[in-house]
Amino acid sequence: MNKKICKICEENESKYKCPTCLTPYCSLVCYKKHKEVPCKKQETTPVKIELEKKEEKKEEEDDEEYLTKVPEEKLKQLGQSKEIRDLLQYEQLQKLLKEIDASSKPEQLYDQAFQNMSLFKEFVDKSLAIIDDDEENKNNNN
16 A cells, blocks of 8 residues: 655655645644645646546547448448439538538537438438448347
8 A cells, every 4th residue: 555655744655645735744732743834736637637637538539430430331332222222312411411520519500400401311321221231140140
């Protein structure tokens, strides 16, 4: 077990920390001695928070890439699908897909289009049916 020693007397085990600078101390006597000289808030916390944020962002990006990466074979099947090619003949759908692709908030546009445009919903449903086809077949065969 890692016991911290009081930074004031450097003899006893610390039981407390200064609320301002987080210096460990063991007693009221040491606390009063510590407070004789004004202390400042520790600056290490923001660095730790930044590192944690970077790690979280990296994990989110990894998760997002895993969830959104479609195998090359499935992309070819999408391109060869007559149903998908027929739907892509509609200029309204072409324009919407370009808007979503160029948007800084694609999820929001996607949600709106999915709720309000039956052509887009049909396109998504047919695309997902092609992408998910192998997964469903594997699950049904087990």
